[in-house]
Amino acid sequence: RAPLLLCCVLLLAWEAAWAQLRYSVPEELPKGSFVGDVAKDLGLQMAVMRLIDRGRTQYFSLYGKTGHLVTAERIDREQLCWQLEKCVLRCEMIVEGEMQVYDIEVEITDINDNAPSFREAEMQVRMSELTALGSRFPLRDAQDPDSGTNSLQSYELSGDEHFSLAVQADHGGDRRPELVLAKALDREEAAFHELVLKARDGGEPPLTGTARIRVVVLDANDNAPVFSAAEYTVRVPEDVPVGSALVIVTATDRDEGINGHVKYSFHKISDKASELFHLDDDTGEISLKKEIDFEEISIHELEIQAHDGGELSDTTKVVITVTDVNDNTPELTITSQRSEISEDAPSGTVVALLHVQDRDSGANGQVRCSLDAGVPFRLQSSRGSYYSVVTTRQLDREDVSEYNLTVRAVDGGSPPLWSSTVLTLRVLDVNDNAPVFSEASYSARLPENNAAGALVLTVRATDADSGQNARVRYRLGEGRVRGVPLSSYFLVDAETGIITLKEALDFEDTRSYTLFVEARDGGGLVAHCKVELEVLDVNDNAPEI
Template sequence: MYSARRRWGRRQRVLLWGVLLAAWEAAWGQLRYSVPEEMPKGSFVGDVAKDLGLQIPPLSDRGVRVISEGRTQYFALHGKTGHLMTAERIDREQLCRLVEKCVLRCELIVEGEMKVYEIQVEITDINDNAPSFREAEKDLRLSETAAIGARIPLPRALDPDLRRNSLQNYELSGDEHFSLAVQTGPGGDQRPELVLAKALDREEAAFHELVLRAMDGGDPARTGTARIRVTVLDANDNAPVFSQAEYTVRVAEDVPVGSVLVTVTATDPDEGLNGQVKYSFQTVSLKASEIFHLDSETGAITLLQNLDLEEDNSYELEVQARDGGDLSDTTKVAITVTDVNDNVPEISVRSALSEISEDAPSETVVALLHVHDRDSGANGEVRCSLDGDVPFRLESSQGSYYRVVTARELDREQQSEYNVTVRASDGGWPALQSSRVLALRVLDVNDNAPVFSQERYIMQISENHASCNEFEEVPAGVVHEEILMERKLVGFF
């Protein structure tokens, strides 16, 4: 008796709390309702007029209307009863596919009183979806030599419903050769596997027909099925074997696109499907997969893009040969790219003079140059020289550096400007060349005294001439009776 009174009192308190909560929500202009999905249009959702304390007769006069979020109006207000009704059929999985709690919001507007009430309607899930397989039929192939306990992943079913209405378990029906195991994934998803329970014998049964069922926990439960057909393969006694454990190929970097670089070959003595070999890349970098193509039928590896040794000088590919019974062998293909002389030497002027004094001593550094060739081997070996007969020479400095220095004294009076051409040539055949011109101006120094055009001047003068301005030069070889004066110029002046 005492226990029954306690339960009755508890129910009274819960009911009172619900009434108080509804009154509190209504006072704040907010209502919450719940309705199952897939209800027909016009289904009852809630008594809005009663919950808000609105009088029914004058509702239409007040301009009361319901507005839903979004373009689709899922709810409407019945003008005579004040009930909130569904205006469309609601599919929870379509509206809230990735959300467990599906809530639709709308607003009740009372234009006459200029009031707005928010209404939240939770759409609850019903078991309206059966588990379904993406593939209704699945073909599997299993060798008759497969070991007991071998596991093969089976297709998984999907059910968009929630909780108990969603996928719960799997069942397998067929024959005694197979059983079902269900693994639980990291996210709690179920992953069915086919387990070989009894040894296969192709001569006894070449095919096995199985049915995989997926069931949810709804009431009543819904199921989905997939047909599993297992083909028993003849014993694959021999695996493919490559003719070489490793293929080594040297390819010039200018080989044309589309060229066959190497053909790998694997043989399998089995007959039929077990002897048919397919080739594929087992391990290959993303870049190599864009450069090389492997023919799955012939094993030929062809070039898809131009090679460039300066970017990559070698590639390593791992090729697999697999027969129809899933036996395989692997081989390695090492491709080495050889250089061709496709880069000209590059001359960089690190430092240079534009002017030099004519009295600069020999070995004066005029320019510092750096020479580089991206090719390798002899194609990348660079020799430098100067064009013409110039008073300069090249000296090798550190690494790939050269210095241009004066080879002898300069004379501005003989040549005031030089355009020194530096030429670089690589060791390829034919050799590639490049050049740079260094412009250099020679500055003057006072290294020359004035010079007369003659060492002696001979003149004659009459005794009555008072001015030196009337002196006349005596022609060479002529003797006059007048006084002959001969003086060295310096002494005369």
């Protein structure tokens, strides 16, 4: 079955104008089933792509090497999109390096994997033997979570000539079975009638579900309960405490005694609503038994039945609208981020891409983002709920070598809720500072006849850059004395700047020297200084007659 379903995958047209892809796959495919070739459809080659993780269940995976989008698990359409006509799952993909986000929509199409079913396999309908021909009695309808033609299509009744079946369509298009009395009842002739109600869907082949109906014939009860309103509506905030009374439905019956005693029950209610609401069968009070969430379901529709002791009944509709309160903090996530930036990066360079969302609605879901003041960065609205953090000028590593930027998201609730995240950005050095000597000019005095290797003096230069750009090496400049290169007399240590003699000096030969020393950093920037050396005389010559 899985290979057959896989062959039925339909690829929909993709729309590059909005950087959006759309695909369609049937539900219940095995994990790893092919959805679409994202790289091919976007025309991307040798790109690094990944799906953006929002911390929620991921229903799809993206193979980075092939660009194929596949299912990450078996998908049940009825579980994910209950009561939705169209089931669309969305994810976002980012192409690293481009900081471009693409929306991907995958429609999950229905297969006929659910048979119609009744909440109760057996029903009991009690009616008076004086019930008029043509009277109708609403029956519990069947539920089929599938959609379209795979959903519930028809009902069939069998078992007794006293009854026929009518099917009514309500405003929402749901088919509602009704039991119709076709032949007069006689309790003395038959106190019970056994029927079978079959529900059928439109799948190929069709699936069916059945419920047994037992009709109990009663003595005459000629007044049915009547609700005070055909529909009750109530609005409640989502933070209403558990146990609170939401609404009271009221029905009256003109009969007396047991035939006029009204009891209340849920006639039509979803599984989710049955977990949230409690109905007092004596008072008609509907109360809350579990917390409600506007972001999950905002409207609940219930049908309440009032039946008297003779089992005549009336139904009413209750619409409970859940209103939003500010109970969700803005979610601020880093989609992509640089960890370092060169200090000569131009103004407007993007250093991070952020996504912000708030599950609340209205003002409670409107989010404002802000960045620390006094930093050379600003927030720029990128697309939808995305923000870019960009530079406002060139940076200076020698001024600030690392930034810790706090981005804050605040919603419009009262009081507002907020969240924040910190971006750490290291500034990389460029060689924009030349070495600087501690003195522009050095001088020294040295007696003649010192041995080779004697210390003359030490020159020192520093560089404000870092790493290789700050490494300084020294070199003796070109020059001659009496036709002899200075390098024959002096030696400069390239690492330390220490100047030493290569041979002894002779006062009677040369009384002073002028040296030029060059300091060069690892990036090629240079500085120069002058060194004046005076040779001192010693008594090393006897008088000549």
